[in-house]
Amino acid sequence: MASIQLKHLIKRYGTGAKTVNVLHGIDATIDDGEFVVIVGPSGCGKSTLLRMIAGLEEVSEGDICIGERIVNQLEPAQRDIAMVFQNYALYPHMTVFDNMAYGLKIANVPSAEIQARVAKAAGILELSHLLQRKPRELSGGQRQRVAMGRAIVRQPQVFLFDEPLSNLDAKLRAQTRLEIQKLHRELGITSLFVTHDQVEAMTLAQRMMVMNGGVVEQFGTPEEVYNQPATTFVASFMGAPPMNLLSKVPGVPVGRVLGIRPEHMHVLPESEGSGWLGEVEALEMLGAERLVYVRVGEERLIVRVDESTQPPAIGAHVRVTARDDRLHWFHAETGLRVASGAHE
Amino acid sequence: MIERNRFLDVLSHLVLVLGVAVVAFPVYVTFVASTHTMQEVVQAPMPLWPGAHAWENYTVALFGDPSGSGATPAVGRMMMVSLITALVISFAKISMSLLSAFAIVYFKFPFRMAIFWAIFMTLMLPVEVRIGPTYQVVADLGMLNTYAGLTVPLVASATATFLFRQFFLTIPDELVEAARMDGAGPMRFFKDVLLPLSTSSMAALFVIQFIYGWNQYLWPLLVTTEERMYPVVIGIKRMISGGDAQTEWNIVMATAMLAMIPPALVVILMQKWFVKGLVDTEK
DSSP: OOOEEEEEEEEEESOGGGOEEEEEEEEEEEOTTOEEEEEOSTTSSHHHHHHHHHTSSOOSEEEEEETTEEOTTSOGGGGTEEEEOTTOOOOTTSOHHHHHHHHHHHTTOOHHHHHHHHHHHHHHTTOGGGTTSOGGGSOHHHHHHHHHHHHHHTOOSEEEEESTTTTSOHHHHHHHHHHHHHHHHHHOOEEEEEESOHHHHHHHOSEEEEEETTEEEEEEOHHHHHHSOSBHHHHHHSTTTTOEEESSSTTOOTTEEEEEOGGGEEEEETTSSSSEEEEEEEEEEOSSEEEEEEEETTEEEEEEEETTSOOOOTTOEEEEEEOGGGOEEEETTTOBEESOSSOO | OOOOOHHHHHHHHHHHHHHHHHHHHHHHHHHHHTTSOHHHHHSSSOOOSOOSOHHHHHHHHHHOOTTOOOSSOOHHHHHHHHHHHHHHHHHHHHHHHHHHHHHHHHOOOTTHHHHHHHHHHGGGOOTTTTHHHHHHHHHHTTOTTSHHHHHGGGTOOHHHHHHHHHHHHHSOHHHHHHHHHTTOOHHHHIIIIIHHHHHHHHHHHHHHHHHHHHTOOHHHHHHOOSGGGOOHHHHHHHHSOOTTSOOOHHHHHHHHHHHHHHHHHHHHHHHHHHHHHHHOOOO
């Protein structure tokens, strides 16, 4: 078990005029035994970051420490880590047993111990009856579990997951998510999990690192990230539908952006209350709740209402109010969170 | 496309039967000719039913003329030469191309693409084009009338290298990375992952290269001057004597039949692998 320290990590591709910066100096510490999810839109550098920690990409600048060691120059196999790949990357010609045992065989682990470790991992993952099968004879979920088994048997300091759930169907994904959580509770191994799916990120993470454009926008618990987004990007990226970011409605001073989550607003008939006056543009029924798309002046915003309340008609004029204690203020230019809507 | 029509059924069968006949009939004639005495074969019209002299003809062909006239050399030895040549060419070709494709796909070295294209360009240069210089090299190295001389110049293969390169490119990068995470070095990865995955391509290539090696004519004709190093294909040619001497067509045909057996066996025995190697996409 070990902590991971990233010290001003920079990744660039190419040289001279064609240099492309992918990561712009990442600083972070992942504590021993922690489950951290790296989340962000595609192209934000999250996979590159993970692959650098794994040793599959070279470090351009900065240091990666796993435990007490700086691992920049070490081969992946020497870093004491294990990785689960997006497409599982199982060896197609080997049985499940051989797939899990291959790394141990190379490391010259005695065969009795290999047997024991594989049997134990297979037991945890309910793969014991499949050990003699080939990967092509397994379902997607089973392959996924073999890939995890391969990581477990190595008893690494750190687990790295590269979008391991994106090839599973929705139901299996939810199930595997729970299994990964359970596994982490049982083994307590420091884990880094990359995903672009915010639901996965919210449910799995003890702390999450929200990345955008090669920069860490926020690094905190899911509650912090959701309730106190540090930037407008985080505010709009987390949550579905995303937070409403308003700058042209009454009450928002110049140079500020007001963020309100859809569930913290109410829609009232025009005659009631004193909120913003708007027009209903569309309605979406999501089952337990309903989304009301309202246009207020030049801004469009989304309000989430309970399914049981009577929805307004499309085209109706309504008043929209927000909960005062759930307002988020951002600086219009930097996008950074500020304490209040007042000018300093 | 599925249309049940009696006329079309008959027609398509007719075309197929005709096709088979065109290919099979000469083989049949060869076989028939190899079972008659020389006098019967040269009669016109030639008999179309197998004769009773198969055993004698094949014995003569394989072990030479017992009467000791020496007109017909023993084919047994030639078959051996052909077999060794074909096997060496196929195995050497496959191992060379596997290794060179491995280098080109998985290692970053200077002028990698230039080297690949250089190899690829040689596809356009068949043996016949470079036969003069190659002969000079082989002769200077003292490899005339040796197995090395028969095989080494034919071992490098752009086709096979290209085939393996294309196959290696279809192997997902994640597999390579997984092997790296497992601590497998390059040669370990080659041995444990690439080789087992390439078996069906290797089998397909083996079939093609074995036949290629077996059927070599021009090159052996140049580098062999002694009878003991003649492959069977040349042996057949040499039996057909020009001028006044009589050609023992029955023996020639028996030799031809014998020469056909090994490639046929290779194709039949490896057919399953061969087809799989050429059409298999599930990797």
